Amino acid sequence: MKIAAVLAAAGALVAGPLHATLTAAGHTPKANVHWPYGVHATVGGKPARARVTARIVDPLGGVHPVQFGASKANVTKIPFRGTFRDYVIWPTDSVGFPLTFRIIVTSGTAKRVIDYKVTVKK
Numbered sequence: 001m002k003i004a005a006v007l008a009a010a011g012a013l014v015a016g017p018l019h020a021t022l023t024a025a026g027h028t029p030k031a032n033v034h035w036p037y038g039v040h041a042t043v044g045g046k047p048a049r050a051r052v053t054a055r056i057v058d059p060l061g062g063v064h065p066v067q068f069g070a071s072k073a074n075v076t077k078i079p080f081r082g083t084f085r086d087y088v089i090w091p092t093d094s095v096g097f098p099l100t101f102r103i104i105v106t107s108g109t110a111k112r113v114i115d116y117k118v119t120v121k122k
Helices: 001-016
Strands: 019-026 033-045 047-055 064-065 078-081 084-090 098-107 112-121
Touching: 001 033, 019 098, 033 047, 033 112, 047 084, 064 098, 078 084
Parallel strands: none
Antiparallel strands: 019 033, 033 084, 047 064, 047 078, 047 098, 098 112
């Protein structure tokens, strides 16, 4: 059993670390409009099997879930391979406040957190 764990750890080292990037449609999204974003994850330069969680952090430190597209589900540990795409519709209540769009990508035991500053406009 210990040999299998050592071999799995060695395989993870050979593959390389988890690399995650976020692409979004700018730092000043409009309220009530689709704001598309994408998350790309690789290990060793190849598309990675990963999970993504999206959150919004308000100026007071409150953390809020992000809805998955038009569904009522939240973007919480959604599995994907290589690229995940979705959108956010920012509410008018968020206009003018400095917010952080936080993406958490996990693959195996590796975890990457991407913070993206936004200020919603009308």
